[in-house]
Structure formats: C-alpha cells, structure tokens
Amino acid sequence: MKRSFMPTIKSKEELDAIQLSGLKWTVNHAYRGSAFYRERFNDAGIKPDDIKSLDDLKRLPFVTAEDLQDNYPWPLISVPFEKIVRMHASSGTTGKRKVMVYTAKDVDDWADMFARCYEMAGLTKEDRVQICVGYGVWTAGAGFQLGCERFGAFAIPAGPGNIDMQLQFLVDFQTTVICSTASMALLLAEEVDRRGLKNKINVKKVIFGAERSSDAITRKIKNLLGAEHAFDIPGLTELYGPGTGLDCIHHTGIHYWADYYIMELLDPETLEPVPEGEVGEMVYTTLRKEGTPLIRYRSRDLTRSIPGRCQCGSFLPRHDKILGRSDDMFIIRGVNIYPSHIDEILSRQAEISSEYQIYLNRGDDGKDYMTITVEREKKNDPKGDETLAMKIERDIRKEMLVSGKVDIVDYQSLPRTAKKTRRLFDNRD
Numbered sequence: 415m416k417r418s419f420m421p422t423i424k425s426k427e428e429l430d431a432i433q434l435s436g437l438k439w440t441v442n443h444a445y446r447g448s449a450f451y452r453e454r455f456n457d458a459g460i461k462p463d464d465i466k467s468l469d470d471l472k473r474l475p476f477v478t479a480e481d482l483q484d485n486y487p488w489p490l491i492s493v494p495f496e497k498i499v500r501m502h503a504s505s506g507t508t509g510k511r512k513v514m515v516y517t518a519k520d521v522d523d524w525a526d527m528f529a530r531c532y533e534m535a536g537l538t539k540e541d542r543v544q545i546c547v548g549y550g551v552w553t554a555g556a557g558f559q560l561g562c563e564r565f566g567a568f569a570i571p572a573g574p575g576n577i578d579m580q581l582q583f584l585v586d587f588q589t590t591v592i593c594s595t596a597s598m599a600l601l602l603a604e605e606v607d608r609r610g611l612k613n614k615i616n617v618k619k620v621i622f623g624a625e626r627s628s629d630a631i632t633r634k635i636k637n638l639l640g641a642e643h644a645f646d647i648p649g650l651t652e653l654y655g656p657g658t659g660l661d662c663i664h665h666t667g668i669h670y671w672a673d674y675y676i677m678e679l680l681d682p683e684t685l686e687p688v689p690e691g692e693v694g695e696m697v698y699t700t701l702r703k704e705g706t707p708l709i710r711y712r713s714r715d716l717t718r719s720i721p722g723r724c725q726c727g728s729f730l731p732r733h734d735k736i737l738g739r740s741d742d743m744f745i746i747r748g749v750n751i752y753p754s755h756i757d758e759i760l761s762r763q764a765e766i767s768s769e770y771q772i773y774l775n776r777g778d779d780g781k782d783y784m785t786i787t788v789e790r791e792k793k794n795d796p797k798g799d800e801t802l803a804m805k806i807e808r809d810i811r812k813e814m815l816v817s818g819k820v821d822i823v824d825y826q827s828l829p830r831t832a833k834k835t836r837r838l839f840d841n842r843d
C-alpha cells in the first residue's frame with residue numbers, strides 16, 4: 415500500500431490535543447536539557463508543570479535571533495552531544511551564523527515533513543526531481559534531498575548554478591520537477607526560452623524555496639517552462655529547514671504542519687496576536703524537536719493567516735506567502751512600506767517583465783525619494799515607456815499613499831542571479 419505522510423487529523427480538538435501534549439513535552443525537555451531555557455523560565459517564574467493548556471503558551475518568554483547569536487556556537491542545545499548526529503547553519507550574512515543541531519529523530523521527522531510536501535504537491539514515485547539548490551552547511555540541499563528519498567521519488571542532486579549542465583539534465587533526464595529559488599528558476603526558464611528547448615523538456619512542477627516569489631515571476635516561469643504548477647515552500651533553518659509547509663494544487667495559501675509546530679502571528683511592536691487575516695510576525699514553537707527545540711522563536715518573517723478550510727479538504731491550517739521580513743520594512747516620508755506590496759502592484763502590470771529594483775535616496779532638500787526601475791516586457795516598444803511609467807506611478811501613489819518615480823529600462827538589463835536577488839537599495843544615511 416502507498417504510504418501517506420499526511421496526518422489523519424479530523425477536528426480542531428484532535429489538533430489541539432496533539433499541540434498541547436507536544437508543548438508540554440517541549441517545555442519539559444528544554445527545561446531539563448538546556449541551561450539557556452532553564453534560566454529564561456526561572457527568570458519568568460515558570461515551571462514546566464505550569465503549562466496546562468495551549469493558552470499558557472503566551473506566558474512563556476520569547477527567543478530571538480540575538481539569543482542564538484549570543485550563545486554561538488551551540489544555542490538552545492537541549493540534549494547531550496552523543497545524541498547529536500548533524501548540524502546545519504544559516505548562511506549568516508550578518509553577524510554569526512545560527513547553528514542548529516539535530517538528533518537522529520529530528521532528521522527522521524524532517525524527512526517525514528518534507529516527504530509530506532512532495533505528497534501535497536501531487537508527486538508520485540515516478541517523478542524526477544532536479545534539486546537546484548545549495549548543498550552544504552545550510553539546510554536547502556540536504557532537506558530537499560532527504561524528503562525526496564523518503565518520499566521515494568527520483569532525486570537529481572544538481573546543486574545551484576551551472577546553467578548549461580542544468581539545461582542538459584532537463585533535456586537528457588526528462589526532469590519533471592524543479593526545486594530552486596525563484597531567481598534560479600527564472601534564469602533557467604529564460605534560458606530554456608532563448609535556446610528554444612521548451613518542447614524538449616518535460617517539467618510539470620516547480621517548487622520555489624528560500625525567497626519570496628511574486629505572482630509575475632511565477633506566471634512567467636510556468637509559461638516559459640510549460641509547467642502546470644508552481645509551489646512555494648517556506649524554509650527556516652531554525653525550524654528544521656525547508657519542508658515545514660507547502661501550498662496544495664489549489665494554491666490558496668501554504669498549508670503548514672501544525673502537528674509539528676505551533677505558529678503564532680504577533681504584532682512585532684506589541685507582541686500581541688494580530689486579528690485573523692492581518693499581517694503579523696511568525697513566532698514558532700516546536701512540538702517534537704529534540705536537538706534545538708524552539709519556544710516562541712521570533713522569526714521576523716511576516717505573513718497573514720488564511721481563514722476557513724481549503725477545498726482540498728486538508729485540516730492543516732494555512733498562511734499566506736512570506737510577505738517580507740519585519741527588518742525589510744522601510745519607512746519613506748512616514749509611510750511603512752513592505753517590498754512585497756511593491757511586488758504585488760508590479761505583478762499586475764502586463765507590459766513589464768518580472769524584474770525590478772527599488773532605490774531610496776535622500777535629496778538635497780532633505781526629503782526621501784523612491785525610484786523603482788522596471789524592465790520593459792520583451793516584445794514592447796520603448797515609445798510606450800512614458801505612458802506606462804505614469805500609470806505605474808499612479809497605482810503606487812493610490813495604493814501605497816506615497817509617490818515614487820518609475821524608470822523603464824530594456825528587457826534583461828537588470829541582473830539575474832542563481833542565488834537570492836537583491837532588489838532594495840537604500841542609499842539614505
């Protein structure tokens with residue numbers, strides 16, 4: 415019989431019971447195993463036995479990225495070293511890397527969670543999965559590979575970059591699923607188009623990880639590759655890595671594995687829950703993680719919950735795409751702006767390509783100015799640039815309540831990268 419990785423949860427009561435027993439276990443485990451957590455709980459005057467209901471979660475203190483960095487190299491470790499079988503770390507662009515350790519059971523749980531992603535995306539064991547993400551100390555390559563093997567599909571561990579090799583694999587191995595960043599998938603899709611390979615490849619699905627993908631990029635990649643579906647996979651090193659949720663084939667939001675972790679959505683300023691459907695910071699508490707359990711870990715990632723049940727029938731709750739990071743938010747002329755909102759507005763414009771850059775400058779008059787550079791769509795005439803720029807400027811002013819200048823440049827004149835693409839350049843002091 416075909417093995418399913420989906421939970422059998424049929425009611426909210428059942429899910430609550432799983433979460434409460436996981437929460438009790440986690441708090442006990444962390445209190446006994448980690449000097450860091452024990453001290454935090456003692457400071458807050460909390461003993462593990464005080465956790466009697468899910469509501470007691472809010473009595474527990476928060477853990478931040480700074481806590482992980484301050485306790486480098488082994489923050490939150492809650493088991494003796496003899497039980498650790500693996501480590502992973504974030505790429506650590508600023509400050510020290512966040513290092514997480516895994517027991518054999520953690521790796522096993524992660525494999526099951528990730529296999530569930532492939533099942534959610536409707537893969538079968540016949541699928542050939544080209545994994546074009548980094549293999550190394552970070553969680554991407556290891557996670558996609560682990561999940562693919564647990565699920566039983568065929569893994570092609572291509573790694574990132576090396577476009578010529580990737581294209582050759584797509585043609586020769588008849589890859590059916592690509593896993594990559596959205597930037598890498600765009601790079602591949604545009605190259606497939608340029609070399610006229612669309613009819614020689616067999617890509618049905620694309621799974622994006624590691625960076626926010628706009629609707630415009632998703633549409634474009636699907637079109638150029640001839641793929642039927644594009645899925646969004648969230649991935650946070652602190653929370654195992656990628657594989658902790660995925661949108662289903664109805665694409666109505668990301669189902670997340672609430673039987674493995676609790677996700678609170680809190681106002682980053684007040685740290686109180688946001689009303690349902692409003693944007694909040696994703697705060698994680700794991701329910702089974704042994705090596706480095708998370709208890710109210712503030713991720714800085716922002717999203718909103720999606721109310722109601724999905725038409726796929728799954729009882730797993732949903733959240734929207736990651737809408738940005740609370741650190742990414744910028745303020746211009748007193749208005750809070752999330753880059754994802756600009757994404758959204760640009761994604762609706764048919765006459766431009768999917769790439770853009772946002773520049774923030776301070777003028778001689780001391781005021782802040784925003785310029786957005788966008789690419790004209792391939793087939794369009796530069797004569798229409800002025801009208802188009804004015805239309806986009808109008809949309810931005812109307813929806814974001816702040817004005818910005820729009821510059822239109824030639825198709826493919828903005829940089830493409832196989833890694834995460836930088837799109838915001840804040841040149842103010």
Ligand code: ZN
Nearest residue numbers: 662724726728
């Ligand atoms: Zn669904």
